[in-house]
Amino acid sequence: MSGNTYGTLFKVTTFGESHGAALGAVVDGCPAGLEISVERIQQELNRRRPGASADGKLNASVTARKEADEVEVLSGIFEGKSEGTPIAMVIRNTSQKSKDYSNIKDTFRPGHADFTYDAKYGFRDYRGGGRSSGRETASRVAAGAIARILLEKAGIKVTAYTIRAAGIQCKTKDLSQIEKNSLRACDSEAALLMEEKIAEFRKAGDSAGGIVECIVQGVPGGLGDPVFDKLDAELAKAMLSIGAVKGIEFGSGFAAADSTGSKNNDAMRVEKDAGQNSGNSIQFETNNSGGILGGISNGNTIIFRIAVKPVPSIFKKQETVSKLSSEAGDAGSGFENSDLLIEGRHDICLCPRIVPVVEAMTCIVLADFYLRNKSSRV
């Protein structure tokens, strides 16, 4: 399918199935001489682990699975610095026991990619979702860590957080709270309500969705390559490439549809304090554009939101369909109706775990444009 590489200059290739030997990523195109510590990559991976906060503590309220995601760097870093050669990283799958998959081997879980993988390939890796598992995102987070280190040198900072989950909206936007609550919400009070709601969903065997917002600070004007590789277009691709994400909006987003030009245009003024001699001296009175105009960053904070669907693995009986023959490659065999009751332990709401993935993908996109922009002028 060859859809596992992202980027033009900062190029990320990922691999790995949920229950295969390992997951991993190859980052090609990282400039030479960048100081990279494996600990830093590991730190990002720890954030992605089930129910983990930045301090590494597992939080039982949101998720239930335990995975040890230890990264090993196989190449590309020499004496603490990037060599300019591909940086390969591997994360072993350690917790995949010889589980019994017989109940889902031939049965397609609703809301999952079981049916579509089978439709595409004629069979599928039924062990925990194979490549369509959320576990795949560990590779993205590892690669994103490299991108983040590169961006930090350029003064660019990427932060994502839950702003809505289980129907509860954050009232305040306090970035200092993000890693202090199990939802990674930007409002700790709202987070408590979200946790309560999620506990109810768990009890009911159901699951919840939410909205994650991401901001990028310190982006210079000029990133993004029209007309197809617009900055917002690539961010949209990157976000929609994350499982469970069903939508994205930049700045005023869907609300812009009901707005007017006079309200939605961001007026510009010269910044008083900054002097009149740099591109950064311009201030936008509002940020309805989300920091991007014509597909190019305008120097303002980039802001977008993504819609996260409820976890499809629920503990209620569901109507679905089974494949009559389970022989690999037997495409075109018949189907029969079947009722499915999923077992095991699953996340209730993906938002907090998607936050580091959103950040990772945003870093990867920006790192690529940051490098691409080096040849925008003679």
Added chain:
Amino acid sequence: MSGNTYGTLFKVTTFGESHGAALGAVVDGCPAGLEISVERIQQELNRRRPGASADGKLNASVTARKEADEVEVLSGIFEGKSEGTPIAMVIRNTSQKSKDYSNIKDTFRPGHADFTYDAKYGFRDYRGGGRSSGRETASRVAAGAIARILLEKAGIKVTAYTIRAAGIQCKTKDLSQIEKNSLRACDSEAALLMEEKIAEFRKAGDSAGGIVECIVQGVPGGLGDPVFDKLDAELAKAMLSIGAVKGIEFGSGFAAADSTGSKNNDAMRVEKDAGQNSGNSIQFETNNSGGILGGISNGNTIIFRIAVKPVPSIFKKQETVSKLSSEAGDAGSGFENSDLLIEGRHDICLCPRIVPVVEAMTCIVLADFYLRNKSSRV
């Protein structure tokens, strides 16, 4: 900036500024032997013209500019069939007169890409927006016509329409109405209300946004290449690459954020009439997924919506900034506050003109995946 090519196998490269000599597209990778008539391409281009309905009549209510978009095919078609070689198409710019641009030459129009192009390149093509003009989309429509012809042979049908504009929502979804009203809305009654509203905006010197929905019928299961080149990810990129689009959502979209797994999962059943022996015999009880699961089409209708921002060119005085020096290449020169009053004639609401562009880009994305899918199995 090299961001003007889209696609892996069905590869579209576009070029052209709003007021340069011409716009155009090169379609590389169209399979040989496809019957293509220039008239058909022209027909799609006619739909994109200001205020044009399918019958080619200009409608004064929505837009105001007149452009004759006549396409010339330079290569790739021989004796009525695609040769397998690049199909180059050119659309001359005929109406660009030596207009006076002095009032916007150094002044950045709010909500436009003027400032960001300048930030990226150090200067910009101030004649009507250059490459950031909506006129650029003519190239996309021409290329999309080729893609559409290819898809039609495969039984795939792409239809877009306005479902909301100027705050008015369509109540019914009647595809037969789309080309019968100036908004390309799927509800002709709602369209009348939209037209009234838009007339008010015109009088007030303001503009309106809206929402365009797109459905794709007849898509087989299996299109889309995870993990990065997911079908929804590529569609999101393609849509956000269209100017004025600020968001996209698939299926239940942002509403999924407030839903639960038990409600949002699409139950599956074997179709009674179809027999039990094909992938197409499976029916989804709902379509919250929008026809895509795990980044791969599931055989159901693909459905997504995009948010269209209000036209930024309004006829009210706006606060903005001017560049002190207009010398090309003089990046880093200072800025000063300035007030801008835009002149000329402009669209009030982009929805009806974006409809054929949305269809074109959707066709291009699907044509690419349709070809890519030919190598998904041994």
Added chain:
Amino acid sequence: MSGNTYGTLFKVTTFGESHGAALGAVVDGCPAGLEISVERIQQELNRRRPGASADGKLNASVTARKEADEVEVLSGIFEGKSEGTPIAMVIRNTSQKSKDYSNIKDTFRPGHADFTYDAKYGFRDYRGGGRSSGRETASRVAAGAIARILLEKAGIKVTAYTIRAAGIQCKTKDLSQIEKNSLRACDSEAALLMEEKIAEFRKAGDSAGGIVECIVQGVPGGLGDPVFDKLDAELAKAMLSIGAVKGIEFGSGFAAADSTGSKNNDAMRVEKDAGQNSGNSIQFETNNSGGILGGISNGNTIIFRIAVKPVPSIFKKQETVSKLSSEAGDAGSGFENSDLLIEGRHDICLCPRIVPVVEAMTCIVLADFYLRNKSSRV
């Protein structure tokens, strides 16, 4: 077939059949602010015309066809400078008259791509070779002119010349002679002998091959991206993508096969005059590597040679095969033996006309690596 785009950042897409409406190229990724004159592009195109020397005079000894290759720039250049947007160029086909192709419509010319295009697509554009015609290279020369202008700013100079033709080897390597003889040979005396030989071939209805050498001066060390996109690898691809080229060798090339490490290694010394403080201060005692080691330029002159096969269009009866049915799309129809006598006027030896094409492709490859190298280090 989607093989008509070359490059990662400096991206060239070409189109056009020999006897279609036009040929052309789109150059995407040229940095903004580069001063480009259309005259300069035209000048390069004039060099490619049949029997043309740099002064534009047609020389009857080598070729026989007349083509006026007038370039029109459609986009991407504004007020004399590149805008950072795609530069589209079109060259109209003016001399394609309604010639009679009946004798080759169904008959495959030996040594031409007639048979392979038919094998691939099921039919072919029989008018003068379609896209497989040497005329296709006009697009490359136009695109190469842009690349050359970019490289000149960086002090990089590309020069190609015939060093062998019709069995005659140049004895001296005098670059000042190249444009002074009809062979574009680096030795004017040898050129006279070549011309004599070619006159004999013409009389005999036969054709001749040769070898073209190319040198690149002023290349800094560091260009080329291992492991697959090595500088020599990309140059090899670019050269072999030119019709009639059957081989390439760098530096000592095939002679290296019979050499030894002690003779073939290029010893290095610090340059006496240059001081000891720059990469350029290093001198290679020999240049068996051809200026490239490990796929990266070493700062020495890049040197390579290409083998040019004899023109396949000869005026002798040839044994070949005809397709029984000429209906387009009738793949799999039968064949019959047939004897072919090609008519019309054709080049006898391609070397002088390939020289500007070799330069153009070399410029394109180097321009791409020059831009790519901007992100090699943090």
Added chain:
Amino acid sequence: MSGNTYGTLFKVTTFGESHGAALGAVVDGCPAGLEISVERIQQELNRRRPGASADGKLNASVTARKEADEVEVLSGIFEGKSEGTPIAMVIRNTSQKSKDYSNIKDTFRPGHADFTYDAKYGFRDYRGGGRSSGRETASRVAAGAIARILLEKAGIKVTAYTIRAAGIQCKTKDLSQIEKNSLRACDSEAALLMEEKIAEFRKAGDSAGGIVECIVQGVPGGLGDPVFDKLDAELAKAMLSIGAVKGIEFGSGFAAADSTGSKNNDAMRVEKDAGQNSGNSIQFETNNSGGILGGISNGNTIIFRIAVKPVPSIFKKQETVSKLSSEAGDAGSGFENSDLLIEGRHDICLCPRIVPVVEAMTCIVLADFYLRNKSSRV
């Protein structure tokens, strides 16, 4: 540098330094359902090991190093079949001991990429050549094994062999002899002479070059995508991307330069026995084209030769240059003349070890075009 991925649909990304933790490859785009055994991949890797013949026995005459190249498949294969997802393979570096590199740490070995990597990145991985080591090719062989399995299903067979080494030319072309002599020559008698010559070179502390030929049998007509992605162009890129390769020629190659059209054109005849109803029924009387015309395979055997330079690591004192400062990132520091005597054990002639690499890269190129060709016609 992001040059470590090859291919459009069958996409290979490699990574790994000579003395890092591991080498590896990710193959993305292998169609689902292909039966792949790890043993088969290992078998190919065994052929690449120093002095190994197909039977796995080490032969002391040509090379001297010992490496155990054990492959581990991390993903993409499930129940013995390709899943359609990326196939990641890792080969651990086991023999890299804490060797003393002090004599080459700051000194550039002539004929190696030491200087150019430093020129590009400002420092280099001095441990055994880092990524520029021949050891890098293990990744290619692993990826090539997957490609070969895919091609075998399509009846395509790739075979390479030494036809010249140390100045000795093979007189016969007996493919059955290739794996029976330490040179992988197609003439066992010539191989004996080569071995003698190589023994002499070893004694003298010198090294030898040679020529490797490759044939591809069973290729259907129609593979290759003009104009830039011609089959010969991509093969040329793939071959020149292998370290130590300095040239390539197809069919009559450089000899074509001295030939004439009447001799070099390959006459075509309908095959008597095959009937007249298929593309394969056509026979070429000669194969000066090397099986490729206009960049597309013609159904004849593909044949090309590559020039392999003598191993640059010799045991004679060499004149070279050292970097005055060894601090990483200290680009621009000065140089001084120095004399180098390389230690350790090294290959004398690369030909036999390059043979499996040539085959691997050829398989990768052909697998990609084989898949690309699936969309050449409607």
